[in-house]
Amino acid sequence: VEDRFGSPVEGVKVYLKPDLEEEAISTDVTDIDGEAVLKLVPNGRYYIEAYLKDILVYQSESKEVYVSGSDKSKTITVDAAKLNITVYDYDGADMIKGEDLRGELVKGGEIFGEAETTDGVLRFGHIPFAEFTLKIYLGDLQVYSSKYTVEKETAKGSVRAEFYDVTVKVNSTGLANQSIVESLKGVLKRRDIEREFNIVNCVAKLENVPTAKDYMIQLYFEDEKVGEFHDIEVNEENQEIELRLKGYVxxxxxxxxxxxxxxxxxxxxxxxxxxxxxxxxxxxxxxxxxxxxxxxxxxxxxxxxxxxxxxxxxxxxxxxxxxxASVRNVIFKIYDRDGQDILKNVKLEVSTGKLKRTASSDEEGNILIKNLPIHDYKIFAWYFGFKVLEDRIMIEPDTKELEIKALGVLDARLRFLDSRKNPLDGGEVLLIFGNEELKAEIGKDGSVRVENLPNTTITIKLFYKGVEVDTQPREFNLRMDEMLAIFSSRVHQATFKILRGDGKPLREGIAEIYVEGNLTSTHDLKDENVFTERLPETDILVRVEFRGRSVGEKVIYLGETMKEVSVTTSIYPFEMRIHDSAGNPVKDALVTISDKFGKLAEIMSNDKGVATTIIPIGKYNFTVFVGNQTYSYTLEIKKKMTFNFLCPSRQPMSFELIIALAAVDLVVSGLTISKLSGSFRRTGRRRRRRRVPRI
Structure with missing residues (x-):
């Protein structure tokens, strides 16, 4: 005997009948292999009927078994199959696993089949094709009950039981514990059912809760129970359960x-x-x-x-x-430096953290400050607007009155140093305290004594050569009489070296020092080609003049002491070599060099015909005086140059020749000038004269 899927069926009772209305002549029940053996069957033709749990699952339409002198074998397919039912939650999204489910097939008021599972599949074994009532239980809760027809198509079926998704909302309106409510823990209980959940933003999502009318919910913050709710009913999908917490004042x-x-x-x-x-x-x-x-x-x-x-x-x-509270009222009395007199016109401030109390003295000098916590404090006193006291005090539980001495008004000695810790040679200092400003001149030794200052934090502004320079520190706290305060300033030394364009010292001209556009000093390069200045930290301009002409400048930011600041000018050496037409040096030739501003230089050639000077690069007019002859030309000087000048010769049948060669270190030598005679006489026919052009 096989089921509709070809599997052997155990427990089927098989009958062999000569006629359907007659009694069976043989019967047997199938074993685990689905086989039933009908013995001692007489020869003849027979019907077959099969029953599974008293339900007819097979009946021959004709006498299909023919017995004649030997054993016969027959395979039949009955109307039965193994029934496996998968249990899902109400929306069919999840298989119900991990729960002790029990299923019943009921027919005619009697239980026809039972199955239990924890993996979500109820396996009933072979069930005949018929209509049953399927009931599913979780403990004592019935979570499913409905008709179920067993057929080949439904043998592997599924149902949606009453396991609902539920939303628990905690209503904390009016409660101060909002942050706590948003993160409570909860337990849903009913007999053997216990579901823990977490509240997130006052909401908890519970999935696959079996239907029931008598749940209890308990809410906890850590181990403290903060709410308990009874008779909670779960009976529909996506049900919302609102829990209102109660608070106390x-x-x-x-x-x-x-x-x-x-x-x-x-x-x-x-x-x-x-x-x-x-x-x-x-x-x-x-x-x-x-x-x-x-x-x-x-x-x-x-x-x-x-x-x-x-x-x-x-x-x-x-x-x-x-x-x-550990808070009390306190009376303060502020005395002078010697502790002899109670000061009036005093403003007192007592502070710690965010707490700040201020009060003024009355006609007797008493200062009442109310509600001071038992604590330590900073205390400040201002006498006629100036702070003359800064201290720390402790208010004890038995402190009713405090007497405090003020330090008074003090003198200060200030000393200012440059960045190399040398005293400044002058300047001006501005002292700022409160709304007051006081100026004082710094002596040649870098010191100044200032009288009658309040013992407070005083801000210093230092001016050197008209420029405000940073000091370290920028302020000082005057706490004792004749207190010495030393300030390092951003005043630096710089050594300047003025050079020609070829790197040699320039020993003629004027070097000017400008600080923020103001001329502060000049130096004659004839006396000091290398000089040292003490200057404030700022932009410094060094400008060099040569014979009334600007020949170089350099801007530096003096951020530290500089041992050498080279200023290279546009001055280069210039040399002119003067020869006559025969190539001999010309002595005492006078050469003048001029530009748009006028005469720049005037030089005389020596016995070697050489005239030398230094001039800035630029375009110049040169005039050479040789005897009673004058020669002029224009030349642009770009760097160190040697200029060769050849005086022209004027003779009959000859031409004037001027050769001017200008280049770096260019020296003309071996120059030969041939004088051309007025006529050439040769043997033979006379040649025609030829004009030689001027070059």
Whole structure:
């Protein structure tokens, strides 16, 4: 016997009948291999009927078995199959795994088949094709009940049981514990069912919750239960369950040590230190919290950021808490430097952190400052607007009155050094304190004594050669009489070297030093080609003049002491060699060099015919005086040059020749000038005269 899928069927009762209406002549039940053996069957033709659990699953349409003198074998296919039903949640998205599911097939009010599973598939074994009522249970909860027809097509089927996706929303309207509510943990309970979940942003998603009417939900913050809800019913997909948390109010009353109401800042926190809520008490010292979840809390009292009181509570209902803060009123008396007289017209400031209290002395010199926490403080006093006291004090629980001496008004000695720690040779200093400014001249030794200064932080502005320069430090705190303050300034030394274009020293002309556009010094290069200046840290311009002409300049930013600053000018050596037409040196030839500004130089040739000078690069007019002859020409000088000048010769039948060669280190030598005679006489016919052009 095989099922519709060709698998052997066990437990099928097989009948062999001569007629369908007659009793079977032989019967047997199939074994695990699906085989049934019908014995002692007489020869003849027979019908076959098969039953599985009393349901007819096979019946011959004719006498299909013919027995004649030997054993016969027959294979039949019955209307049955192995029934496997997969259980999904209500929306069919998830197979229900990990749950102890139990399935029942009911027919005629009796259980026909049962199956259990934890992997989500109910395996009923071979079930005849018929209509049943399928029921599925989770413990005592029925999560599915419906008709189910077993056929070949439904033998491997699935159902959607009443496992619903549920959203739990926690309503914390009005509660101060918003941050806590957003991260609570919860448990959904019912007998053997227990589902844990986490609240995220007041919402929790629970999937595949079996339907029931009597769930309980408990909410926890860490190990503290903050809410419990009963008779929660789950009966539909995507159901929303709203849980409204209940909170309780704390009334806090704060007073200082003197018994006066204190307006303060209240912070309610968890024992772990996490802040829950805060509020401010009124002038009468009282304040109310927002509703809080029932659990332990710490109450902290602050006065302008300073902790002044603390109380632990375990909240289970509305309650009132009274706290005495470690705060009291204090009277200050400020004396002069010798401690003889109480100063009036004093403004006092007491501060620590964010807390700051100010008050002025009354006619008797008393200064009352109210509500000072037991703490240490910075204290400042101003006498006629100037700070004359800076100190630290400690307010103790029994401190009612404090007497403090002010240091008074002091003198100061200031000394200013350059970047090499040498005293400055002058300058001006501006001292700034409050809205006051005081100028003082610095002596040649770099020192200055300034009288009658308040003992406060005084800002220094140093001016050297008219330029403000940075100092280190930029300010000093005057704390003692005749206090010496030393300042290093950004004043540096620089050594300047003035050079010609060929790198040799320039020993003629004027070097001018400009500081921020102002001329501060000049130097005659004849006396000092190399000179040292002390200058402020800024842009420095060095400008060189040569015979009334600007021949070079250099801008530097003097950021440190510079041992050598080379200023290269456009001055180069110039040499002229003068020869007559025979190639002999011409002595005492006068050469003048001029430009658009006038005569620049006038030089005389020596016995070797050489005239030398130094001139800037540029375009010049040269005039050469040889005897009673004058020769002029224009030449552009670009660098060091040697110029060869050949005086022209004037003779009959000859030509005038001027050769001017200009180049770097160019020397003309071996120049031969041939004089051409007026006529040439040769033997033979006379040749025609030929004009030689001027070159």
């Amino acid at each position: 704390v009334k806090v009353i704060v007073r200082n040590i003197d018994g006066e109401p204190l307006s303060s800042d209240i912070v309610i926190a968890l024992p772990t230190g996490e802040r829950v809520t805060s509020f401010k008490t009124a002038e009468d010292g009282s304040g109310l919290s927002a509703p809080l979840l029932p659990m332990p809390y710490d109450i902290h009292v602050y006065l302008e950021g300073i902790p002044v009181g603390e109380e632990e509570i375990s909240l289970s209902s509305d309650m009132e808490v009274s706290i005495t």
